[in-house]
Amino acid sequence: MNPTQLSEYVSIFLALFFLAVAAISDMETREVSDKVWLGFGPIGLALTVYRTYTDPSLLILTAVSIGFSILVAFGLVFFGLSGGADAKALMCLGLTLPLAPSVITPVLGYSHPFFPIVILVTGYICSFSVAIWMLGNNITKLIRLKSQMFEGLEHERVWKKALAMITGFPTELGKLQSTFYLYPMEKVVEDERGARRTLQVYSVADVDRQEVLSEFTESLGKVGSPTRVWVTPGLPMLVFILFALVITLTVGDLVFGGIFLLLKH
Numbered sequence: 001m002n003p004t005q006l007s008e009y010v011s012i013f014l015a016l017f018f019l020a021v022a023a024i025s026d027m028e029t030r031e032v033s034d035k036v037w038l039g040f041g042p043i044g045l046a047l048t049v050y051r052t053y054t055d056p057s058l059l060i061l062t063a064v065s066i067g068f069s070i071l072v073a074f075g076l077v078f079f080g081l082s083g084g085a086d087a088k089a090l091m092c093l094g095l096t097l098p099l100a101p102s103v104i105t106p107v108l109g110y111s112h113p114f115f116p117i118v119i120l121v122t123g124y125i126c127s128f129s130v131a132i133w134m135l136g137n138n139i140t141k142l143i144r145l146k147s148q149m150f151e152g153l154e155h156e157r158v159w160k161k162a163l164a165m166i167t168g169f170p171t172e173l174g175k176l177q178s179t180f181y182l183y184p185m186e187k188v189v190e191d192e193r194g195a196r197r198t199l200q201v202y203s204v205a206d207v208d209r210q211e212v213l214s215e216f217t218e219s220l221g222k223v224g225s226p227t228r229v230w231v232t233p234g235l236p237m238l239v240f241i242l243f244a245l246v247i248t249l250t251v252g253d254l255v256f257g258g259i260f261l262l263l264k265h
Helices: 003-029 034-054 056-078 084-096 115-150 158-167 173-178 209-223 237-250 254-264
Strands: 169-172 182-184 186-191 194-199 228-233
Touching: 003 034, 003 084, 003 237, 034 056, 034 084, 056 084, 056 115, 084 115, 084 237, 115 158, 115 169, 115 237, 115 254, 158 194, 169 173, 173 182, 173 209, 173 228, 182 209, 186 209, 194 209
Parallel strands: none
Antiparallel strands: 169 228, 182 228, 186 194
């Protein structure tokens, strides 16, 4: 094993270690200390600089991958599609493993070299498992509760109710208030028809939960103070990114590999 290969192994271990620490924190509190990223990023960058120094042919692809990872990370935060910790994880992955590691050959291989983007996309695919779980759980509730499932929201459009079935679930107001990772998926609006509840199926990452929750619970008094409301969970996205890293290192590029395979046919 030469020093360049050793540095790749160290980079892989570094990414697994820091993402595991971040994932545990994300799962327990939905927050990650900046100390994690301040340790992860600089060490990862030093290893990447060493690899490009020993093999200058990697310089252009490495620079493009790092730049693209940072650009995507800022874009996700700017458009409210990701929290700050998720974006920092992507940037650190870009600094540490900008290219698919050559020392590991997964079953399906890699379809393109920009490793952090493969991880990000695979992570989002993994997170869809939660939507499947919520849909199954909500269908069970719908069969049991029938019209009570959307009590107070009967006027909402069918497409909104369908999206609600895969992005949230109804629960007691008390549980929303006591569970740190739950957010209201409703809001109270007022117009010429008076005050009414409405589903809010689009949300922005990194909102102040306490502020949103306080405004929502206060506004419920205008519509009769219901005790059962629709909520959406704040997903521990770093857990899915960690899973995506493990899957990609062992199985390979599931998403882009499948796309390129389809294009060939």
